[in-house]
Amino acid sequence: MTGEQRLAILTGGSGGLVPGIAEALADAGFAIVLTARGEERLAQAAERLADKVAVPVTGIASDARSQASVDALASDVMTRFGRIDVLVNAAASSTPIGGAIEEVDVDALIADADVKVGGYLRYTRAVVPAMKSAGRGHIVNIGGLTGRSSDTLSGLRNAAVSHLTKVLSDQLGPFGITVNAVHPGIVLTPHLEELFAEIAKERGTLVNVVEDEFRKDIPTGQFLTVAQVGRTVAHLADAPDVAITGQSLTVDGGYSRGVYL
Secondary structure, X not given: OOOOOOEEEEEOOOOOOHHHHHHHHHHOOOEEEEEOOOHXXXXXXXXXXXXXXXXXXXXXXXXXXOHHHHHHHHHHHHHHHOOOOEEEEOOOOOXXXXXXXXXXXXXXXXXXXXXXXXXXXXXXXXXXXXXXXXXXXXEEEEOOHHHHOOOOXXXXXXXXXXXXXXXXXXXXXXXXXXXXEEEEOOEOXXXXXXXXXXXXXXXXXXXXXXXXXXXXXXXXXXXXXXXXXXXXXXXXXXXXXXXXXXOEEEEOOOOOOOOOO
């Protein structure tokens, strides 16, 4: 990459929405660093992305649960590339944790929050010195709609993401650094398609019947695509100024019904 090319780090980079978000950032001209704990899956994700985009793509392993590991990642990126312009925090467990209070696994719930909320704080802490030195930077935290509902206890991590986003935006705004959260709605991914298939099998019905049940609650009548979420993140990451910061943006086709002032 050239000295003028901006660089984005994306955590949770081996799967989920992250490769699609990274593709949108690459289309906006950012060199990409994907990071995740599993080296083999990370290398595969980086290779697949590199085949699709015209910017440099690098995979560097790190563990969201370890400040030392996260600091080493930031140091490595600065040594190799000399800059960090954007951080997209997305590392998280994909398994919801819920159930009756008498049966809930509290330790698992806290460990889950440590990966997402603790991880977001650790990565932010690691990249802030480089961003402060540059006098600019954009941080985008990927949350989720469970933070605005009582469906599952593990939604507390997404509520916490909104809170830490606001706190960090207060702290970092004076240094030209924006911090925003993006809460995706129902995104059509292979994981979701598998879930629809499982529900259909359990009910003895067709997959399209299950899909229609979910789709009817979305005002647009459409599931989101990863690309749509990616374009929203890229818009925040590509902002030329600090006008939008401290915000929790819902990208859900109108699925959320609450009024947030």
